[in-house]
Amino acid sequence: MKNDEPLILAFCCHYCAYAAADLAGSMRLEYPDNVRVLRLPCTGKIEVDYLLTAFERGVDGVIVAGCLEGGCHFLEGNLRARRRVERAKQLLEEIGLEPERLEMFNLSSAEGTRFAEIVTEMSGRLARLGPSPLRAERRSTEGGVDPRTSEVVETPEVSEVSRAEATIAGERP
Amino acid sequence: MIVADRKSVGEIRDMIKDHDRVLLTGCGTCVTVCLAGGERETGILGSAVRMALKLIGRGNVVVDECTIERQCEDAFIDALAPRVADYDAICSLGCGAGVQALAERFPEKPVYPGLNTQFIGILESQGVWTEKCVGCGNCRLGEFAGICPISRCAKRLLNGPCGGSREGRCEVNPQIECAWQLIYDRARSLGILDRLETIAAPHDWSAGIDGGPRKVVREDQCIAGVESAR
Numbered sequence: 550m551k552n553d554e555p556l557i558l559a560f561c562c563h564y565c566a567y568a569a570a571d572l573a574g575s576m577r578l579e580y581p582d583n584v585r586v587l588r589l590p591c592t593g594k595i596e597v598d599y600l601l602t603a604f605e606r607g608v609d610g611v612i613v614a615g616c617l618e619g620g621c622h623f624l625e626g627n628l629r630a631r632r633r634v635e636r637a638k639q640l641l642e643e644i645g646l647e648p649e650r651l652e653m654f655n656l657s658s659a660e661g662t663r664f665a666e667i668v669t670e671m672s673g674r675l676a677r678l679g680p681s682p683l684r685a686e687r688r689s690t691e692g693g694v695d696p697r698t699s700e701v702v703e704t705p706e707v708s709e710v711s712r713a714e715a716t717i718a719g720e721r722p
Numbered sequence: 723m724i725v726a727d728r729k730s731v732g733e734i735r736d737m738i739k740d741h742d743r744v745l746l747t748g749c750g751t752c753v754t755v756c757l758a759g760g761e762r763e764t765g766i767l768g769s770a771v772r773m774a775l776k777l778i779g780r781g782n783v784v785v786d787e788c789t790i791e792r793q794c795e796d797a798f799i800d801a802l803a804p805r806v807a808d809y810d811a812i813c814s815l816g817c818g819a820g821v822q823a824l825a826e827r828f829p830e831k832p833v834y835p836g837l838n839t840q841f842i843g844i845l846e847s848q849g850v851w852t853e854k855c856v857g858c859g860n861c862r863l864g865e866f867a868g869i870c871p872i873s874r875c876a877k878r879l880l881n882g883p884c885g886g887s888r889e890g891r892c893e894v895n896p897q898i899e900c901a902w903q904l905i906y907d908r909a910r911s912l913g914i915l916d917r918l919e920t921i922a923a924p925h926d927w928s929a930g931i932d933g934g935p936r937k938v939v940r941e942d943q944c945i946a947g948v949e950s951a952r
Binding site: 596597598601602604605640643644645646682683 | 774
C-alpha cells in the first residue's frame with residue numbers, strides 16, 4: 550500500500566460483513582487493499598468514541614458494516630449503530646472534518662460482491678476528499694507530545710500509514 | 723435532576739485554544755444521567771476537541787480527560803486536586819454549580835464551561851428531558867394537583883387557563899401541553915376539582931432567585947457553627 554492511499558478502517562459485524570469480506574476473498578474478488586477490517590460481535594458494539602478515536606489517530610475514512618435492517622442477530626444492534634454513526638457524523642462536522650469520511654452500510658453474509666463494492670466506493674470517495682488533515686498534520690510533526698498519554702513522542706522512523714495501522718492493531722501510537 | 727446539554731465543539735475549542743494543557747473534567751452525577759457530561763461524553767468531547775484544535779493548527783494543546791463523582795461538592799473535588807497542578811486550565815462538563823465549585827477550589831486556574839445548564843427536569847422518554855421545576859423556593863404543587871403552573875405554563879398563571887389554551891395545547895407553541903388543562907384533568911380524576919374554585923394567592927417571589935443567591939442552612943448539621951454558615 551502506498552503512503553498516499555487513503556487508509557480505511559472497517560468495523561465489521563461478525564455475522565454479516567466480516568463473513569462477506571471472507572467470501573469476497575474466497576471468490577477471489579479484487580478490492581482496494583487499503584482497508585483494515587476490525588471484527589465486532591455486532592455493530593451494536595460501536596460507540597461514538599470508537600469512531601472518533603479512529604479519526605483522531607489518523608485514518609482517512611471509517612466504514613461501519615452491519616446486517617441488513619431487520620436481520621440483526623441481536624435484533625436491533627445495527628439500528629443502534631446507525632444512530633451512533635449519525636451522531637458521530639454530526640460531531641465530525643462540528644470538528645471540521647467531512648462527515649462523508651464515515652459511512653454505515655448494511656449487507657448480508659452472502660454478499661461478498663457487495664463488500665468489495667463498498668470498499669471500492671469508499672476508497673474512491675476518500676481519494677476525492679484527499680487525505681485526512683489530521684493525518685497530514687501528523688506527517689508534518691517532528692516528534693512532540695502525544696495528547697492522549699502526555700508522553701514525548703520521538704520523530705517517527707516508520708511511515709504514518711504504518712503508525713496508523715499499528716494503532717488499529719492495538720499498539721500505542 | 724439538573725439537565726444540561728453540550729456546547730458546540732467549536733465554542734469549546736475557542737475557549738481553550740490559548741492554553742497549553744487543559745483538563746476536561748466530567749461529572750458523574752446529574753449530567754451523566756442526562757448524557758451531557760459523564761465519563762463517556764467527556765471521552766467523546768476530548769477526542770473531538772483535540773481534533774478541532776489540530777485543524778486550526780493548535781495540535782500542541784494537550785487536552786486530557788477525567789471524571790469525578792460529583793463536581794458540586796468540595797469533598798469529591800479532592801480526588802481531582804493532585805492532577806490539576808499539571809494543567810493551565812480546566813474545562814468543566816458539570817452544571818453551572820460544578821463549574822463554580824471548581825473555580826472556587828482552584829482560584830489560580832481558569833475554569834471554562836463545556837455545557838449549557840438548562841433546567842431541573844425529568845426524563846420524559848429515552849433521550850428526551852423536559853423542565854418540571856424552576857426552583858422558585860416556595861412549592862405550591864399541592865394546590866395544583868401536582869402539576870406546576872410556574873414551570874409548565876408559559877405565562878406562569880396561578881389562576882388559569884388563559885384564553886390561549888386550545889384543545890389542551892399552549893398558544894405559545896402547539897408542542898407544549900397546556901399546564902392548566904393538565905391541572906384540570908388531574909384534579910378531576912382525583913376528585914379534587916373543588917380546590918380550583920378558590921382564587922390562588924399571588925406567589926411569594928421573595929423566596930426566588932430575584933433576591934440574590936439563596937442559601938439553605940441546617941443548623942444541626944453545621945459542624946463549624948451556625949455563625950460561619952450565615
